[in-house]
Amino acid sequence: QDVVNKIAAGEIIVAPVHALKELIENAVDAGSTALEVVVKDGGLKLLQITDNGHGIDKEDLAILCERFTTSKLKAFEDLTSIGTYGFRGEALASISHIAHLSVTTRTKESSCAWRAHYADGKLVSPKPGQSAGPKPIAGRPGTQITVEDLFFNVPSRRRAFRSPSEEYAKILELVGKYAVHCSGVSFSCKKQGDSTIGVSVPIAAGTVDRIRQVHGSSVANELVNFKAENERWGFKCEGWISNANYHAKRTTLLLFINHRAVESVAIKKAIEQTYATFLPKGGHPFIYLSLDIDPQRVDVNVHPTKREVHFLNEDEIIAIVCDEIRDSLGKVDTSRSF
Ligand code: ADP
Ligand code: MG
Structure with a gap:
């Protein structure tokens, strides 16, 4: 049974960044307005996320x-109207099978925080001779999740990681994505013991400001806004795309569907093609796109990792989004650059 659990966990979490994504989504689900991430060895030694949510x-x-x-699925009907990010209740369980996991948490109502340690889905005692139950401890309202020694019991997986700095880069990219998307939340991410902060985004009102914090002014100054909505296909979206004064060597796509960071090869390709018609000399766009699709039309079960997403009437929806992008880009004066 334990082997099965370990394999299942390894399917959901194949890299530190996947564990972190689940933890960020949990923190956002908990209504947090401030979120801090600390990392050691690309997340393999330590991944720690501290939030100020409801605990x-x-x-x-x-x-x-x-x-x-x-706590996010009260009835079966909820399955078709998922408002929060998570609903499977598998993330923390999975992590506890492949790492040392501890949780320190305090609700508003509690007079102290409680700390608990987990292994293989169960409470464990932190030290031999101690009981396994939660221990009272001083702490502010909110939750801190500490994941240590990820894949310590999955040597094959651990060996697959050559470079902690590569994993750290993926972590910064992910935190940057959520920092752009979550307008009511401040984010920071850094290496443990490091004084320089990798990503730091205060609560900023505007999306362009948040993009500027993460990706710099050269792109933030060249963005155009687009919006689309369609009742028939059950979606609406808003986004920002770089205009033709900006040309990068590769595409940056920050894609959110129903507030989850996801991948979609189909969307990426279509937007690149649309963009290319505005850049005769070549170059790639920066895009931030937030799509809200009727949850009943999104297939989040396509893969346990829930990264590559598919939805009904994909072609039609993508065509409408690309039409809006074409319209917005068409209005930009690009005479400055050519
Ligand atoms: P899911 O998010 O799918 O419900 P998880 O395994 O990610 O499942 O989390 C299990 C439960 O733990 C959540 O439903 C939530 O009640 C609680 N939880 C996890 N992280 C936090 C957090 N940062 N703040 C408050 N509650 C949390
Ligand atoms: Mg979750």
């Missing part, structure tokens, strides 16, 4: 890391 009740800590423990 977890002490009573819920015992089953927190059992599979399918979720």
Whole structure:
């Protein structure tokens, strides 16, 4: 059974950045307005995320890391109208099978914080001779999740990581994505013991400001806004794309569907093609696109990692989005650059 759990966990989490994505989404789901990430060795030694969200009740800590423990799915009907990011209750369980996991959390109602340690889905004692239950500890409201020694018991997976700096780069990219998307939340991410902060985005009102914080002014100064909405295909979207004064060597796509960072090869290709008609000399766009699609039309179950997403009427929706992009880009004066 443990082997099965470990394999299942390894399918959901194949790199530190995947664990972090789940933890960020949990923190955002918990209504946090500030989120701090600390990393060591590209997340393999340490991934720690501290939020100021609503916290977890002490009573819920015992089953927190059992599979399918979720506070986000009250009834089966919820499955078709998922408002929050998570709903499977598998992330923390998975992480506890392949790492040392500890949780420190305090709700507004609690007079102290509680800390608990987990292994293989269950509460464990931090030291031999100590009991396994949650321990009281001083702490502010919110939750801190600490993941240490990721893949310590999956040597084959651990060997696959050659370079902590590559993993750290992926982590910064992910935190940067959520920092652009989540307008009511401040984000920071840094290496443990390092004084320089990798990503730091305060709560900023405008999307362009947030893009500027993460990606710099050279792109933020050349963005055009686009919006689309269509009742028939059950979607609406808003986004920003670089105009033809900006040409990068590769495409940067920050794609969110129903507020989850996802990948879509189809969307990326279509936007690149649309952009290319405005850049006769070549070059790639920067795009931030937030799509809201009727949850019943999105297939999030395509893969356990939920990264590559498919949805109904993909072609039609993509065509409408690209039409809007074409319209917006067409209005830009690009005589400056050519
Ligand atoms: P899911 O997000 O799919 O519900 P997870 O395994 O990611 O499943 O989390 C399990 C449960 O733990 C969540 O439903 C939530 O109740 C609680 N939880 C996890 N992280 C946090 C957090 N940062 N703040 C508050 N509650 C949390
Ligand atoms: Mg979750």
